[in-house]
Structures are given as C-alpha cells and as structure tokens.
Amino acid sequence: MPSLPIPVFASAVLMFLFLRLWVTRGKLSPIAILLAVCALQTGILALAQHYLVPGMRMVQPITATLIPPAAWCAFQWTAVRPVRNSDLLHLLAPITAVAALITAPNFLDIFVPSAFAIYGFAILIVSHKGPDAQPRAFLVDGNLPSRIWHVIGAALVVSALSDIMIVAAIASGFGHLQPWIISLFSIGNLLLIGIISLSSHLQAEDTSEEEPLRTSTEAEQHVWQRVQAYMADHRPYLDPDLTLARLSRKLGVPAKTLSTIINQETGENVSRYVNDARIAAAQKALIDGATVTAAMLSSGFNTKSNFNREFLRITGTNPSKWLANVMSSKADISGIAEDQ
Structure with a gap:
C-alpha cells in the first residue's frame, strides 16, 4: 500500500468541498449530492484499502454503484430537466449490487464497471449534443457546460477501466498492484469529478417558480x-x-x-x-x-x-x-x- 494515504486525503478534500457548497448555496443541490457520494466512496475506500477495517470491502462495491447514477442525475437536473419520479429507478443500481453481493459476489466484478461505463457513455452522448440539449444551462456559458460534463463522463468511463485493471491484475498474479491502481485511478477520478463539478458553469437556474410550457400551434x-x-x-x-x-x-x-x-x-x-x-x-x-x-x-x-x-x-x-x-x-x- 502506498505510504501516502491518498484515499484519506481525497475523502477529506471532497467532504470539505461538499460542506462548503452546501453552506454557500443553503441547500443540497444536485452537485452537492454528487460531491457527498464521491466523498463517501473515497472514505470507504480509505477504510477498506488503507486501514483494512473489516466489512468495508463488502460495502465498497455497493457505495460505488451510487456514483454513476448520482452523476447522471446531477447532469440531468442541472442541465436538462427538473427532478422526476422516474429518477428513483436509478436506485436499481445499488439495489442490484446488494442482491449480487448476497447471491453472486463474482457478478460485482462485471456489474460495477459496467455501471460506470454505461452512465459515463450516456453523459458523453447527451452532452455531445451541445448547449441546445441542455436548456437549463446558462446560455452565457456557451459550450463550457457541455465540455465539463464531457470530462465527468470520461472520468466515469476511466473509472470503469480501472476496475477492469484491478480484476486483470489479480487474475494475472499482480494483486500487489491493486492499491496503486485504486489510489491513482479510482481515487484520482473521484477527486477529479468532485472538483470539476464545482464549476459555476454547472449551476442550474432556480426552478422554484418554473411554469409548464404552453404548446405553440403557430407556424x-x-x-x-x-x-x-x-x-x-x-x-x-x-x-x-x-x-x-x-x-x-x-x-x-x-x-x-x-x-x-x-x-x-x-x-x-x-x-x-x-x-x-x-x-x-x-x-x-x-x-x-x-x-x-x-x-x-x-x-x-x-x-x-x-x-x-x-x-x-x-x-x-x-x-x-x-x-x-x-x-x-x-x-x-x-x-x-x-x-x-
């Protein structure tokens, strides 16, 4: 294990950013929720990989599956549309992870990176459509919100690759590289997602007085x-x-x-x-x-x-x-x- 407790450092940074954003905005915004989930995951990684706390290795894949849907929902709620009841369906990711942990633990090696990859590519595809596909983003920012979400989507995909690298390292007899892969790739990407999501270009308009659109029948x-x-x-x-x-x-x-x-x-x-x-x-x-x-x-x-x-x-x-x-x-x- 690297002597520098990178997961501990990353968790502390993300938790500070979460609390700062919560206090400054006075409410739990979608971005703040994404930061909180990233902080939670890095904290669990620290307990599981650095301090070897019993049971944390079992919790780690469950909490990991919260991150991709949290990133997707943050993208949708800040750039595309308001919250919908159908968004609760994204809880199926951690629920599936819990079921897999109980019935087929090996399935998690496929399911967790797949969740990161699927949500990451989904963000990349939608954000690639540009500002017109993000009606809640401030027009003054031009293409910047799209580019930032591109980075976040790419970070999710890279995180999926890091999980695959860990499985490959263990299978090929290089299990001693697992802590380094986690520290440099998994933690690094979570930290990147957390920090870049603080950009003011991702703050959505206040929709507390949002009115339904009227359908126009004019030419x-x-x-x-x-x-x-x-x-x-x-x-x-x-x-x-x-x-x-x-x-x-x-x-x-x-x-x-x-x-x-x-x-x-x-x-x-x-x-x-x-x-x-x-x-x-x-x-x-x-x-x-x-x-x-x-x-x-x-x-x-x-x-x-x-x-x-x-x-x-x-x-x-x-x-x-x-x-x-x-x-x-x-x-x-x-x-x-x-x-x-």
Whole structure:
C-alpha cells in the first residue's frame, strides 16, 4: 500500500468541498449530492484499502454503484430537466449490487464497471449534443457546460477501466498492484469529478417558480418573427442568467421547438444566437465610450473569460483592439471627408 494515504486525503478534500457548497448555496443541490457520494466512496475506500477495517470491502462495491447514477442525475437536473419520479429507478443500481453481493459476489466484478461505463457513455452522448440539449444551462456559458460534463463522463468511463485493471491484475498474479491502481485511478477520478463539478458553469437556474410550457400551434415563421421581436423589444440577453428553458417559457414555445427554429433561421445554436446579441450590445457600448468592463457587464456577461471568448469568436480579436480599429476607421473616413 502506498505510504501516502491518498484515499484519506481525497475523502477529506471532497467532504470539505461538499460542506462548503452546501453552506454557500443553503441547500443540497444536485452537485452537492454528487460531491457527498464521491466523498463517501473515497472514505470507504480509505477504510477498506488503507486501514483494512473489516466489512468495508463488502460495502465498497455497493457505495460505488451510487456514483454513476448520482452523476447522471446531477447532469440531468442541472442541465436538462427538473427532478422526476422516474429518477428513483436509478436506485436499481445499488439495489442490484446488494442482491449480487448476497447471491453472486463474482457478478460485482462485471456489474460495477459496467455501471460506470454505461452512465459515463450516456453523459458523453447527451452532452455531445451541445448547449441546445441542455436548456437549463446558462446560455452565457456557451459550450463550457457541455465540455465539463464531457470530462465527468470520461472520468466515469476511466473509472470503469480501472476496475477492469484491478480484476486483470489479480487474475494475472499482480494483486500487489491493486492499491496503486485504486489510489491513482479510482481515487484520482473521484477527486477529479468532485472538483470539476464545482464549476459555476454547472449551476442550474432556480426552478422554484418554473411554469409548464404552453404548446405553440403557430407556424415556424411566425414563431421566428416573435423571437426577433422579443429579442429587440425586451432584450432578454441582458440577463446573464438567461437559459433556453427560461426563454422558451417567456415566448410560450417548447424549448426543443425554439432551438430548432433558431438553428434553422440563423445556422447557430441558441447560445451563440443570444451571445451574438450580447456582443452587439457590448460593441455599441464601447463605441459610446464605455470601458471594456462596463460594456461586458451591461451586455449580459458576468465573467471576462466568457466575454472575451465570445468577442474573439465573433470579431476575431479582443475588445480593445476591435475598438481601436473602429476608431481608426472612423478617423480615416472623417479625414477623407474633410479633404473633400
């Protein structure tokens, strides 16, 4: 066993992050629950692998099967949809693990990594569809939530591979490598999932006042005209917490229909369409004399990283250089007019 108690360290870090998130948000968010499950598993791994506490090796595979469904539910609840009663079906994973432990313990060697792999690939597949498939994610974040969930999904798949590596090491007579595999792969991936899940880009909108969507029977072109009018008159893009779900409620159009129409009319997803409007507002503010920070905040961005990323995507340069180029062009035009 490695002299450094990596599982103990990882468990303490994850528990601290869980408590910090719980206290700062004032409630058990889906991400906090995922952190708690990861902290629980690393703590049990510490007791089973480092301190050799009797019985913990039997508990270890049971608690492990809580992590994949917890990650999937956190993904769904923060990015895709609200909680549903059908989510209780994901408890079948730990229930199956308990049944296997009693009746066919060897089945756990297949079932546990399979659960990690299945849920990991599911997150990868859905998050690969981009921001339009995540209506509860903040549009200002663009593709970042999708990329973060990509990493979490990949971490689950790698965890499945680590379980397979452990079984292969034992079967081939290299059982002494098991603690190292657990410390470097299993614990490392749990720590990665816990830390990266704290990203502010994964925080969902508050749905305490969420209203059911009204089904629209209007023609797509009429809906697109309504979208354009609403964007021009109400400027919802100035709200940094705007989501596809919130925009669809305001318009009374289902989120999937809204994203499809915007994509058809603009060739872009909803996030890019909204951020295009934000950058246009920022450009006007810069020309009117606002500072870069003031233009960023007034146009619906709340972080410089998001603002600079989208500004670069649209203009090919940063705000300061863009403004200098615009002012230089205006000066050249003014000089030509005076000469004439």
